[in-house]
Amino acid sequence: MGAAKFHSRKSDVSPRKAVGNAVRIGFSVFFDPSDAPSPDRIAAFSVPAHPPRTPAAMAALLRPVLSRLRGLPGLPRPAAEMPLRARSDGAGPLYSHHIPTSPLQKALLAAGSAAMALYNPYRHDMVAVLGETTGHRTLKVLRDQMRRDPEGAQILQERPRISTSTLDLGKLQSLPVGSLGREYLRFLDVNRVSPDTRAPTRFVDDEELAYVIQRYREVHDMLHTLLGMPTNILGEIVVKWFEAVQTGLPMCILGALFGPIRLGAQSLQVLVSELIPWAVQNGRRAPCVLNLYYERRWEQSLRALREELGITAPPMHVQGLA
DSSP: OOOOOOOOOOOSSOHHHHHHHHHHTTSOOOOOTTOOOOGGGOOOOOOOSSOOOSHHHHHHHHHHHHGGGSSOOSOOOOGGGOOOOOOTTOOSOSSTTOOOOOHHHHHHHHHHHHHHHHHOTTOHHHHHHHHHHHOHHHHHHHHHHHHHSHHHHHHHHHOOOOSTTTSOHHHHHHSOTTBHHHHHHHHHHHTTOOGGGOOOOOSOSSHHHHHHHHHHHHTHHHHHHHHTOOSSHHHHHHHHHHHHHHHOOHHHHHHHHHGGGGSOHHHHHHIIIIIHHHHHHHHHHSOOGGGOOGGGOTTSBHHHHHHHHTOOOOSSOOTTOO
């Protein structure tokens, strides 16, 4: 295999059209996930005594939050430079990129991001906002699972990140065919995706939980590799069913339940009769996949890792289905 070339997943919705769609559902939700707000540019947010009852009022309430996501200079720093550690002064944002929000603002963000994510499942920025604004309790459960597991506890302590700046691509390419590292690299190349497309955590008001959801995002493509699923819509839905059973995150459950709406009749039949039962069974049988220190398992055989986790081969090849 030649040098791996990574490509970002791109949305088919233009910025102008996305803004218009978002305004029509209640407020402006479009932003570029590459924006990196600095702490000194984040102002305090106040909530009115009476909740807004009109779309215009909702937009006014959220505008101070979302306006800071537009037009901010520079690309995000490499993952290695963003360890998601708490600040020592105890004031202001809790970690890099953190944007404090009230419960009402989170609820409105959740509603708008859910609508946009259902409209276009490839809006990963909207999927990210939905996960951050709806998963606080579930993230605590996942965090506690990681704390109780030796490998998971080590991950929480060391805070590894997965990106092109932290991966040794040459080493992965030199690994034997069939190893986790080589197969992960092949997955990225074949599906033309990059580990750098994961948006930084912004709306989780706990720095350790912020890392947990960031870790979940960054191992998502690892789950595709473990499950043998492509990145077409059918493959993404299957992975969402596995993740919903594994994590219980509301955004995963929402994607698993409503994602099939976009499928054709043949793909829907295959999904319901074969792929969902397989994904649910494997999700229940496997231990928490967030407790795997993947970066220290690159040399391990993918087959051996699947056997360790109890993950079986998919019942069919889904690359050609949509």
